[in-house]
Structure formats: structure tokens, C-alpha cells
Amino acid sequence: QVQLVQSGAEVMKPGASVKVSCKTSGYTFTRHYMHWVRQVPGKGLEWMGIIYPSGGSTTYAQKFRGRVTMTRDTSTNTVYMEWGSLSSDDTAVFYCGRDSNDVGYYGSGSPSGSIDYWGQGTLITVSS
Amino acid sequence: QSVLTQPPSVSGAPGQRVTISCTGSRSNIGAGYDVNWYQQVPGTAPKFLISSNTHRPSGVSGRFSASRSDTSASLTITGLQAEDEAFYSCQSYDNSLSHWVFGGGTKLTVL
Numbered sequence: 001q002v003q004l005v006q007s008g009a010e011v012m013k014p015g016a017s018v019k020v021s022c023k024t025s026g027y028t029f030t031r032h033y034m035h036w037v038r039q040v041p042g043k044g045l046e047w048m049g050i051i052y053p054s055g056g057s058t059t060y061a062q063k064f065r066g067r068v069t070m071t072r073d074t075s076t077n078t079v080y081m082e083w084g085s086l087s088s089d090d091t092a093v094f095y096c097g098r099d100s101n102d103v104g105y106y107g108s109g110s111p112s113g114s115i116d117y118w119g120q121g122t123l124i125t126v127s128s
Numbered sequence: 129q130s131v132l133t134q135p136p137s138v139s140g141a142p143g144q145r146v147t148i149s150c151t152g153s154r155s156n157i158g159a160g161y162d163v164n165w166y167q168q169v170p171g172t173a174p175k176f177l178i179s180s181n182t183h184r185p186s187g188v189s190g191r192f193s194a195s196r197s198d199t200s201a202s203l204t205i206t207g208l209q210a211e212d213e214a215f216y217s218c219q220s221y222d223n224s225l226s227h228w229v230f231g232g233g234t235k236l237t238v239l
Contacts (some may be wrong), residue, residue, distance in 0.1 A: 035228075037174075037230075043232075043233075044130065044217060044231065044232040045166070045168075045174065045217050045230040046230060047227060047228045047229055047230055049227075059227055061225070061229075095174070097174075112162065113162065113220070113228045114176055115164075115166070115174070115176055116185060118173040118174055118175070
């Protein structure tokens with residue numbers, strides 16, 4: 001079965017960077033794009049960006065460009081999201097989520113945007 | 129301020145029908161992009177419910193349906209049950225931003 005398992009919660013100092021991992025299993029890693037979504041406590045979901053695991057190409061939301069970097073490791077079927085220059089306003093839960101569309105072996109398809117499987121979430125707390 | 133606007137809260141009694149709206153613009157819903165809906169019980173990850181092209185994943189109850197009209201979309205839940213109490217978020221693609229966006233979310237309370 002499809003599983004997305006994220007790294008554990010972390011407490012970070014302001015100014016630091018954090019790297020969240022999302023290890024996948026149960027499907028062909030390179031055939032589905034991966035989204036990252038942020039949720040500030042008590043607030044709604046915010047789409048951060050997407051990565052194509054096969055080629056590594058990324059698209060980031062305007063709001064997060066310059067602070068977020070998404071990467072992947074095809075040898076371990078894991079995607080990563082690095083979030084930099086943390087401030088106290090950045091305390092949030094980060095989710096990885098698999099795009100529902102299978103883009104095929106050669107990546108000829110496009111992501112659908114719908115997220116059919118989600119990681120359990122990773123709480124990043126920023127505190128001095 | 130979310131690009132997609134949802135009411136902060138809706139409520140209904142068990143057995144009733146409720147509708148949650150998602151208002152967008154000509155650059156997202158009005159441009160014909162799919163609208164996806166997610167359910168999130170507090171403290172857990174969101175769950176994909178349905179998309180506006182009526183695709184419903186296996187395991188999702190037929191009590192959930194979606195529709196769209198012009199620059200808006202709606203999620204309708206019939207036969208409301210206590211287990212439906214959760215947050216519901218819409219999502220679509222915005223071609224002026226060139227990426228996906230979520231609505232602000234709606235809290236559904238089952239009275």
C-alpha cells in the first residue's frame with residue numbers, strides 16, 4: 001500500500017534552516033509528482049510547491065520562493081523540503097502529498113493537483 | 129487572504145444536507161481548472177474527498193458530491209453524520225499565479 005512517512009517534529013532556533021523528509025513506498029516513486037503543503041496552527045492549508053521526482057524539477061508558490069528548496073533522492077524514494085531563515089512566525093505543520101496522476105515512465109503526463117496520499121505531517125516549532 | 133474564499137464555518141443537524149462554497153475568479157475556477165476538496169479532522173492529515181470532475185476515491189462515501197458554476201464550486205454533504213465534523217478545504221489551479229492554491233477552509237459542525 002502507498003505510504004508517505006515524514007521525519008519527526010523539530011524545535012528550531014530563529015534564523016536556522018530545517019530539512020523535512022518524506023519517505024515513500026508502495027508505488028513507483030518517479031511516476032508521481034510530490035506536493036508540499038504548510039499549515040500554520042489554527043489556519044488553513046497553504047500550497048508550497050511541487051517536485052517531479054524523476055527529473056527533480058520544481059515549482060514553488062510565489063509566497064515561498066527564496067526560502068524553500070525541494071529535492072529528492074531516487075535511491076531511497078525520498079523527497080525533502082528545506083525551509084530557511086526561520087522566524088517565530090514560521091511554526092507550522094508541513095505535509096508532503098502525492099499527486100494522484102501517474103505521469104508514466106517517460107513523464108509525458110502532467111500533475112493533476114489532487115493529492116491522494118498524504119504524509120502524517122511534521123511539526124516545526126520555531127522558538128528562541 | 130486566500131485566492132479561493134470559503135465561509136469560516138457551517139453547521140447542520142444529523143441527517144440534514146449542508147453545502148460548502150468555494151468562490152474563486154476567472155484565473156482559477158472560472159478558467160475551468162478542477163476543484164478538489166479535502167477533509168481534515170483536527171490533528172490529522174487532510175484526506176482527498178472528491179474533485180469537481182466528480183472523481184471520488186474508493187472508500188469515500190457517496191454522501192459527498194461536488195459541483196461548479198462559473199467562478200464558484202460547492203461541496204455538498206447529504207445525510208449528515210457526526211463523523212463528518214471536520215475542516216473542509218477546496219483547491220484549484222490559478223493561472224495568474226501559475227500554481228495551485230487552497231481555500232481558507234471551512235469548519236463543519238454537526239449539531
